[in-house]
Amino acid sequence: MAGGVGRRFWPLSRSERPKQLLDLFGDGALLAVTAARVAPLTPPKRQVIVTSTTLGPACRRLLPDLPAANLLAEPVGKNTAAAVGWAALHVRRRDPDGVLMVLPADHHIADVAAYRDACAKAVKAARAGRIVTLGIEPTRPETGYGYINRTAPLGGGLYAVAAFKEKPDPGTARDYLADGDYLWNAGMFFLRAQVAIDELTRFEPELMAALSALDVDDPSAEAVASVYPTLKSISIDYAVMERSDKVAVLPGDFGWSDVGSWRSLWDFRPAGASTFARGDVYEIDGGDNVLLADGGTVAVVGVRDLIVVHTADATLVCPREQAQRLREVVAALEADRREGLL
Amino acid sequence: MAGGVGRRFWPLSRSERPKQLLDLFGDGALLAVTAARVAPLTPPKRQVIVTSTTLGPACRRLLPDLPAANLLAEPVGKNTAAAVGWAALHVRRRDPDGVLMVLPADHHIADVAAYRDACAKAVKAARAGRIVTLGIEPTRPETGYGYINRTAPLGGGLYAVAAFKEKPDPGTARDYLADGDYLWNAGMFFLRAQVAIDELTRFEPELMAALSALDVDDPSAEAVASVYPTLKSISIDYAVMERSDKVAVLPGDFGWSDVGSWRSLWDFRPAGASTFARGDVYEIDGGDNVLLADGGTVAVVGVRDLIVVHTADATLVCPREQAQRLREVVAALEADRREGLL
Numbered sequence: 001m002a003g004g005v006g007r008r009f010w011p012l013s014r015s016e017r018p019k020q021l022l023d024l025f026g027d028g029a030l031l032a033v034t035a036a037r038v039a040p041l042t043p044p045k046r047q048v049i050v051t052s053t054t055l056g057p058a059c060r061r062l063l064p065d066l067p068a069a070n071l072l073a074e075p076v077g078k079n080t081a082a083a084v085g086w087a088a089l090h091v092r093r094r095d096p097d098g099v100l101m102v103l104p105a106d107h108h109i110a111d112v113a114a115y116r117d118a119c120a121k122a123v124k125a126a127r128a129g130r131i132v133t134l135g136i137e138p139t140r141p142e143t144g145y146g147y148i149n150r151t152a153p154l155g156g157g158l159y160a161v162a163a164f165k166e167k168p169d170p171g172t173a174r175d176y177l178a179d180g181d182y183l184w185n186a187g188m189f190f191l192r193a194q195v196a197i198d199e200l201t202r203f204e205p206e207l208m209a210a211l212s213a214l215d216v217d218d219p220s221a222e223a224v225a226s227v228y229p230t231l232k233s234i235s236i237d238y239a240v241m242e243r244s245d246k247v248a249v250l251p252g253d254f255g256w257s258d259v260g261s262w263r264s265l266w267d268f269r270p271a272g273a274s275t276f277a278r279g280d281v282y283e284i285d286g287g288d289n290v291l292l293a294d295g296g297t298v299a300v301v302g303v304r305d306l307i308v309v310h311t312a313d314a315t316l317v318c319p320r321e322q323a324q325r326l327r328e329v330v331a332a333l334e335a336d337r338r339e340g341l342l
Numbered sequence: 343m344a345g346g347v348g349r350r351f352w353p354l355s356r357s358e359r360p361k362q363l364l365d366l367f368g369d370g371a372l373l374a375v376t377a378a379r380v381a382p383l384t385p386p387k388r389q390v391i392v393t394s395t396t397l398g399p400a401c402r403r404l405l406p407d408l409p410a411a412n413l414l415a416e417p418v419g420k421n422t423a424a425a426v427g428w429a430a431l432h433v434r435r436r437d438p439d440g441v442l443m444v445l446p447a448d449h450h451i452a453d454v455a456a457y458r459d460a461c462a463k464a465v466k467a468a469r470a471g472r473i474v475t476l477g478i479e480p481t482r483p484e485t486g487y488g489y490i491n492r493t494a495p496l497g498g499g500l501y502a503v504a505a506f507k508e509k510p511d512p513g514t515a516r517d518y519l520a521d522g523d524y525l526w527n528a529g530m531f532f533l534r535a536q537v538a539i540d541e542l543t544r545f546e547p548e549l550m551a552a553l554s555a556l557d558v559d560d561p562s563a564e565a566v567a568s569v570y571p572t573l574k575s576i577s578i579d580y581a582v583m584e585r586s587d588k589v590a591v592l593p594g595d596f597g598w599s600d601v602g603s604w605r606s607l608w609d610f611r612p613a614g615a616s617t618f619a620r621g622d623v624y625e626i627d628g629g630d631n632v633l634l635a636d637g638g639t640v641a642v643v644g645v646r647d648l649i650v651v652h653t654a655d656a657t658l659v660c661p662r663e664q665a666q667r668l669r670e671v672v673a674a675l676e677a678d679r680r681e682g683l684l
Contacts, residue, residue: 011641284670297656297683299353299671302664306645308657314639315652317659322644328626329641341639 001083002031002051002059002105003074007330007342008261008323011314012294015342020105021058024265026278031105032062037112038101041119048072048090049105050083053221069218078231081200081239084189085208088196089215099126100196102189102236108268110255118252122190125156125248131199132158132190133241135183135249136256141173144260146185146237148249158248164241183249186256189236191246199240207232207239262307262316263323266290279310290320314341343425344373344393344401344447345416349672349684350603350665353656354636357684362448363400366607368620373447374404379454380443383461390414390432391447392425395563411560420573423542423581426531427550430538431557441468442538444531444578450610452597460594464532467498467590473541474500474532475583477525477591478598483515486602488527488579490591500590506583525591528598531578533588541582549574549581604649604658605665608632621652632662656683 002020009019020031027033035047044065049072051059056073060066072086084102091098101119109115122132135148146167150159164185168176176182191199200208213219213227241247257264266288269276275283279293284301291298294311307323309316318325333341344362351361362373369375377389386407391414393401398415402408414428426444433440443461451457464474477490488508492501506527510518518524533541542550555561555569583589599606608630611618617625621635626643633640636653649665651658660667675683 011639282671282674284667284674293657296654297353297680299656299658299675301660301667301671303648303659303661306659308659310652310657312638312654314641315635315650315657316641317645317648317650318643319645325626325643329624329643332624332626333641338639 001080001102002049002055003077003083004104004106005052005077008326010326010330010333011311011316011341012292012309015339016054016058018055019259021055021062024259024278025108025268029062030107030259031059034103034105034107035063035066037109037115038103038119041116041123042101045070048087050074050087052077073221073224075221075225075228077233078228079233080236081204081207081234082211082228082231084196084236084240085200085211086214088193088200089211092193092197093215093217096194097127098193099123100189100191100193102191104187104258106259107186107188108255108257108259110257112254114252114254115256118250118254119190121157122250125158125250126190126192126195129192129195129246130158130190130248131195131240131244131246133161133247133249134186134188134190134256135159135251136186137251137253138177138182138184141170141177142184143167143170143173145258147176147182148185150181150183150249150251154248158250161247161249164237183251184256185237186252186258187237189241195246196240199244199246203243204232204234204239207234261323262290262292262309262318262326263320265292266320288320343422343444344391344397345419345425346446346448347394347419350668352668352672353651353653353658353683354634357681358396359400360397361601363397363404366601366620367450367610371404372449372601373401376445376447376449377405377408379451379457380445380461383458383465384443387412390429392416392429394419415563415566417563417567417570419575420570421575422578423546423549423576424553424570424573426538426578426582427542427553428556430535430542431553434535434539435557435559438536439469440535441465442531442533442535444533446529446600448601449528449530450597450599450601452599454596456594456596457598460592460596461532463499464592467500467592468532468534468537471534471537471588472500472532472590473537473582473586473588475503475589475591476528476530476532476598477501477593478528479593479595480519480524480526483512483519484526485509485512485515487600489518489524490527492523492525492591492593496590500592503589503591506579525593526598527579528594529579529600531583537588538582541586541588545585546574546576546581549576603665604632604634604651604660604668605662607634608662630662 021029048070053073125132147165149162151162152160265276274287275289277291280297281291282299286303288304290307292309296310298310305320390412395415395417467474491504493504494502607618616629617631619633622639623633624641628645630646632649634651638652640652647662
């Protein structure tokens, strides 16, 4: 899933260069890193990218080994249920027993080997009919993630799911952490293509009926353009995960982060460093900063706990622990119709 | 005097674009504003610019009405005594009774009418043989300026000078302010060209003797290049002002600032505003900042008391009250031989 248009990395992220296309860690664009991470489990020719028509060319450039037909370009974003439904139809036509690993293109995984092990386990359970979601053992009372309340063990490392929980307030997050049966919802799902189609047909019959027009070999851009605007916009979480009795959670611990904000980069500062720095950065007598220079130089002196991001045409400065307020900047730019900056 | 190479406005100021060429206030380059400010007293054809050979072309572009011969281009900086001596020779050849107004090209004057009145008074006294320096009535215990200790009134608003004082420590600055007879040294001098030559000949005879090779009509660049490297580097303050018995001070109050750092711009924020902003700046829930965007956009959210400067290839961030630490940044860039940024 590589269709996001988020602006939580402004001014680096723009409409035509959202987060999944950014190289935030110096190892490549997040989309390319995500594809490479699972390539030992599912090679490029069996990977499917759902993105927007706008971002399609950039995705193709990043993933030269991806078959052209495996790039599903949405003319308009309709949330994740539509994306999963379309991908499920695409996969089922090629392999009626195919299993989907539904993965966001813009997350970070520290322990790739452990992650692949978890994916393999999840795929095995999915092959048997489960809908498996990865749950991350929480390490702090994070308020920026949704949670999964697990209950009874189901064997194979899986647990039943009592409920999906929205992002909690700080007190609730502390309770979740203390409880021990709450896991972070990483938004990664594993299920047979047929199961995805069955469950979407059961819970969102109109959505799946409309999508079935795309259940042909290589649907034309015109066909997609006539179907997509009519689709209901709903997340796969609401449409299926919170409703289906096939859902199970596989707890995992592999250094997962959704890289949700400039603040989150601070967690990836090198061992022993107090600052996360990328690009040509001079930090004098300061620390605990997130500093990023994209094609230029950032020089800071005597400052702490700041986010400073330089691009050729814009600079952002905000306190490290107020990264979420970037949305206020983006809102102001939108209000002023500053499309050139967005 | 427009030969400065200071980097106190990095990243906006660079080797080939020092402060006097910058438009810090939105009303034009400081050099052009300085020339226009005194044009009613001395028109462009009688203005003389002393600058470096490097900056000469840029100065000419800013001052299209300046006669070509009136731009004195130094192949190497030799401090202000040499600059004043050369300018004095140039002026005396055109008018043996000519009076010099020796003015830095990069200061800011809020009350231009009051300033011109003060200049006219100073010129009148200079015509009678005095060396007049403008002294600014201090409004705060500033440690960033030199001071002039005035004593007895001499008539015409002038005072005798007991001593020039270096930049004081905070306690001394408070004493100066309470005393009432200490004025800020604005570095602006008024004296007859012949007096300048006489006093330089008296106190720095070797310097003046060497300069006399340039006392010809339109000296060639080769002549200048053969003289200049041999000159003693000394300020006009040390060479003449602190030694001559002709010196008098004219107190003035016309909103003077030497615009010595990014911090100083904060004093020029609009009435009622807590932030000085220039260029395309978004400040959300913050204040007391100095924010400048040169050809791009600066967006800050939730920050106070910061200096943020964006140029296409560099961003500076430092606390407003630590602007002097910019020199540490410049030193680091110099140590790394980052000529492209300097």
